[in-house]
Amino acid sequence: MNLTHDPQARSWLASANQPGCDFPIQNLPFAVALRKGAQENARGMVAIGDQAIDLAQLAMAGAAAGFSGLAGEALLAASGSTLNALMAMGPKAWSALRLGLFNALKAGSPAQAAVQPCLIPLADLAYRLPAQVADYTDFYASVHHARSVGKLFRPDNPLTPNYQWVPIAYHGRSSSLQLDGYAFRRPRGQILPPGASAPVFSACKRLDYEFELGVFLGQGNVQGEPIPIDQTEEQAFGMVLLNDWSARDIQSWEYVPLGPFLAKNFCTTISPWIVTLEALEPYRQPWSRPASDPQPLPYLEDRSVRERGAIDIQLETWLQTEAMAKAGKAADRIATSNFNHCYWSIFQMIAHHTVGGCNFQPGDLIGTGTQSGPTQAEAGSLLELSEGGKTPLTLPNGETRTFLQDGDTLILKAFCEKPGAARIGFGQCAGTVLPALG
Numbered sequence: 062m063n064l065t066h067d068p069q070a071r072s073w074l075a076s077a078n079q080p081g082c083d084f085p086i087q088n089l090p091f092a093v094a095l096r097k098g099a100q101e102n103a104r105g106m107v108a109i110g111d112q113a114i115d116l117a118q119l120a121m122a123g124a125a126a127g128f129s130g131l132a133g134e135a136l137l138a139a140s141g142s143t144l145n146a147l148m149a150m151g152p153k154a155w156s157a158l159r160l161g162l163f164n165a166l167k168a169g170s171p172a173q174a175a176v177q178p179c180l181i182p183l184a185d186l187a188y189r190l191p192a193q194v195a196d197y198t199d200f201y202a203s204v205h206h207a208r209s210v211g212k213l214f215r216p217d218n219p220l221t222p223n224y225q226w227v228p229i230a231y232h233g234r235s236s237s238l239q240l241d242g243y244a245f246r247r248p249r250g251q252i253l254p255p256g257a258s259a260p261v262f263s264a265c266k267r268l269d270y271e272f273e274l275g276v277f278l279g280q281g282n283v284q285g286e287p288i289p290i291d292q293t294e295e296q297a298f299g300m301v302l303l304n305d306w307s308a309r310d311i312q313s314w315e316y317v318p319l320g321p322f323l324a325k326n327f328c329t330t331i332s333p334w335i336v337t338l339e340a341l342e343p344y345r346q347p348w349s350r351p352a353s354d355p356q357p358l359p360y361l362e363d364r365s366v367r368e369r370g371a372i373d374i375q376l377e378t379w380l381q382t383e384a385m386a387k388a389g390k391a392a393d394r395i396a397t398s399n400f401n402h403c404y405w406s407i408f409q410m411i412a413h414h415t416v417g418g419c420n421f422q423p424g425d426l427i428g429t430g431t432q433s434g435p436t437q438a439e440a441g442s443l444l445e446l447s448e449g450g451k452t453p454l455t456l457p458n459g460e461t462r463t464f465l466q467d468g469d470t471l472i473l474k475a476f477c478e479k480p481g482a483a484r485i486g487f488g489q490c491a492g493t494v495l496p497a498l499g
Contacts, residue, residue: 063156065089065163066343068483072166073173074180076110083476083486084108089162090334090487091144091299094186103189105139105147108334108488109166112180116140119179126175132161143193144335148279148298149423155279155298156339188240188333191301192277192424197233197329198414199273199305199428204404206433206441213449225355228405228413233305233428234326241332241490247467247497248327250311260314264497267309267450268465271431272378272441272473274400275303275331276407277424284420290363293408296421299335300374300407302473302490303428306330309444309464329428332473332490343482345369348406360416361409370406374487375399376432376475378441382460383468392472393456396446398439400432400475467496 064070065087071078072086084090086109094113095103105116117140119126120133128136135158138146147155165172201207204224211219223229239245247268251260279298282288288296305325312324348370350356363370376399381392405413410427431441440446443464446454453461465471470493477485 062342063160065159065339066482068481070163071168072109073168073170074110074112074166076112077166079110082110082484083488084110084334085483086163086166087483088336088340088485089159090336090340091139091147091191092333092335093143093189093191094333095189096181096185097187103142105141105144106181106186107162108183111183113183113186114162114176115179115181119176122175122179125172127165127172128161130157132157136161142189143424144191145193145424148192148277149281151280152295155337159337159339190238190240191333191335194235194238194424194426195422197235197238197426197428198230199233199325199430200228200230200405200410201430202228202403202405202410203430203433203441205402205435205439206431206445209433209440209445213444226358228410230410230414231320231325233329235426237326237328238426239328239330239492241330241488242492243328243330244493244495245306245328246495248308248311248323249497249499250308250323251314252310253314265308265311266464268494269307269309269443270378270465270471271305271307272376272398273303273305273428273431274374274475275301276410276427276429277301277335278411278421278427279423281421281423281425282415285418287415287418288411288421290361290408290412291365293411294338294365296411297338297407299337300341300487301335302332302475302487304330304471304473304490304492305428305431306492307442328492330490330492332488334488336485336487340485341372341374341477344373344477344479344485346371346373346401357409361412363408366406366408370408371401371403373399373401373479374475374477376441376473379472379474380456380462381470381472382456382466384460385458386468386470390458392470395454396438396440398432398434398441400429402434402439403429403432465494467494469494
């Protein structure tokens with residue numbers, strides 16, 4: 062905890078001080094964007110209230126805005142068309158830049174005159190991926206999700222024997238990463254119809270979402286040199302919302318023996334604003350494992366993880382059907398959960414990922430897996446909410462859903478909030494289903 066976490070701190074920008082604001086002065090998340098319709102280069106931005114600071118313009122102000130030394134170097138690194146250079150600088154630089162931004166934006170700051178011309182309304186921004194993502198790995202770290210899904214296929218033995226011992230993951234497709242608001246076509250692939258002995262080629266009929274969080278990684282490591290568990294926190298730059306869209310009928314046919322392929326590689330969407338790990342510090346919590354469960358092997362065990370390895374992030378899933386949109390009705394909330402239910406911490410995921418010698422690069426992304434809670438109302442997918450399609454979800458307007466239909470828009474939202482701390486929001490991650498080709 063440091064000065065930037067002071068819940069009483071206020072900004073000279075009034076919108077940052079409004080109740081329920083996602084981006085108060087205690088947050089300061091990073092993105093890459095440009096003005097809508099403008100012929101200009103995308104560059105690093107920081108959100109504050111209903112505005113964004115153009116970091117390239119702020120870098121030109123330099124010392125006049127109070128930036129010098131390591132903070133000035135980090136500001137320059139963050140002003141390019143991706144945030145990879147900033148991510149590569151490590152936590153001391155990230156913290157220095159965050160403190161510099163906080164000081165420049167706080168009420169009474171002498172830097173206000175230099176910073177104010179750098180502001181752009183959030184409504185005027187067109188976003189780009191915040192980093193060049195060379196690799197993307199998706200974990201399966203919610204035991205509640207694993208049990209719920211396992212019960213649908215293996216009622217007597219829902220968890221695989223290795224689940225409580227090893228953070229399970231698969232390698233995703235970074236080329237199909239997209240941002241909030243993306244509309245994608247329903248995928249096609251091989252599907253084995255019920256009772257059939259041969260597959261058919263068809264558009265997916267059981268399209269689903271998966272509410273996850275994504276972690277952007279920082280400095281990275283040399284190939285062959287694992288990141289010890291007590292050093293993993295230095296690698297986590299920040300977190301975004303992540304939707305791992307899933308074609309359940311394609312997945313059930315193809316996933317044995319090597320796991321997901323076409324069922325997952327058609328699209329993954331993330332929210333544009335990266336909330337730094339430092340901003341989440343007031344919401345860190347003890348991480349625990351039930352005493353009756355296997356405890357982590359030594360390379361996944363650390364006192365710091367036990368004391369503060371979980372994060373209290375409230376998760377909300379919203380759905381707007383095409384009929385709702387045409388009628389001018391807003392999305393309905395269909396589920397809520399919390400990231401503190403996660404069975405494996407993000408730090409254990411990082412340690413396990415590299416323990417065999419795998420090397421991370423700045424800007425690599427890991428997904429946490431679907432974040433479901435212990436009750437059905439806290440499910441992070443329609444597969445769980447509809448019990449595999451057997452129990453349709455009824456919306457307030459009378460429509461029902463077992464899986465997503467064409468025209469549906471699925472929206473993920475998340476925030477941290479509690480007495481004695483500032484609200485930290487993530488914005489949203491939305492995606493719309495378009496009909497399949499053909």
